[in-house]
Amino acid sequence: MPNAKLLLVEDDAALAELLSWNFKKEEYDVIHTPDGEEALLLVKEHRPDVILLDWMVENLSGIEVCRRLRRSSDTANIPIIMLTARGEEEDKIRGLETGADDYVTKPFSPRELVARVKAVLRRVRPALAGEKLVFGDVEMDTVGHKVKRSDKAVALGPTEFRLLRHFLEHPDWVFSRERLLDSVWGQDSEIELRTVDVHIRRLRKALNANGGADIIRTVRSAGYALDSDCAA
Template identity: 55%
Template sequence: MSDAQTTNETRGNAGRGAASAPAARILVVEDEAALSLLLAYNLEAEGFIVDRVERGDEAEVRLSETVPDLVILDWMLPGVSGLEICRRLRAREATRGLPVIMLTARGEESERVRGLSIGADDYVVKPFSVPELMARVRALLRRARPDRVTGVLSAGDLELDRQNWRVHRAGRDVHLGPTEFRLLEHLMEKPGRVFSRAQLLDSVWGLSAEIDERTVDVHVGRLRKALSRGAEKDPIRTVRGAGYSFDETFGKTC
């Protein structure tokens, strides 16, 4: 895992209603410092507000002070176990419906059943794909707090529907593969921000992906071909020597 500095960026206003929707707050309870930092970096890049603690007893204190919108909870923690924290959350009225994703190195079916039976909403086994975990976070928030997650990103005549995994441009369906969809989604979330190929590999493919950075160029080419017909403007901007961005002027009139 690479060291990454956390940021306090908030989601751009490419999403419909994003300017007025408050950012969801997520509590990460993970005692592995590198993994905790990685999760915070990726969640903040998605526009969420992140709190981090490394001990179960610290999590108990934090949860008694402020109830977040979602908890990412490691199974094995010093102080109080993640399993016990989840059980206590479900026993309290104020946190009974709080979405919980459990992280664990335990992959056996019996352990997964145990985690879900005490009230976890989802269960992710380490090592995991970061993009997949981000998708699970958004899916849980859409069900529990739909006001905190923008379901549709739009710019000009281009619209990306996260919930139904569909893209439209000028009234027509744009057929994208899963990777091109995630790539477009990531770029549209922060119009104007330039992402290097390495950053896109981390965010779209996951840090564990053993693929060449030139793969990004191939998928950007496919995305451009699918999005634009004839003389239609290309919404993806290439920044020589730096990477790619979603053109912040796309769909705007002078």
């Protein structure tokens, strides 16, 4: 199971070093920048699983970074925890209304922040917390690398396993072929788009081998998604 990727946007060098050390100790892959503008570029480049975002950073405020990330469909669902010295209730409400998932007021203990990040990831990306992924009658053990449907084993190749895991982590999200290539094969992949269709067909065949409903929905001119209506 890959480590969770964490983007830390913090312009206090000493605090950034302390937090980076604590999260790396917990086996997170940490990317750091003190700059709000650069943070937006790093999000596109690295697709972090969670963002720690200081309210006051260089060039572009944390609030504005959060607002822009929430406006884009590509980044709207990345968990964001705001870090700030502002403790007033109005500031907290403003941060949450802008789209932050949580809010931590300085000073705080690194252990508390690690716990907050783990809690957010458990809600939105259970595979990163080492838990099983369940969608209807489909169950994936991400640690044991096993898949069952209606308690019967489903045999998947490595690519189909990664595809299914990506869908299970984002139920009902529609992913274009380009997005799936980036997320499942990697941004540097030179695989053709039609290869995605081939692996989707293989995944469908494996999941439906025992006569179950097709839970992968083809969205015309858009891509593919897991369909909750078929998983009920």
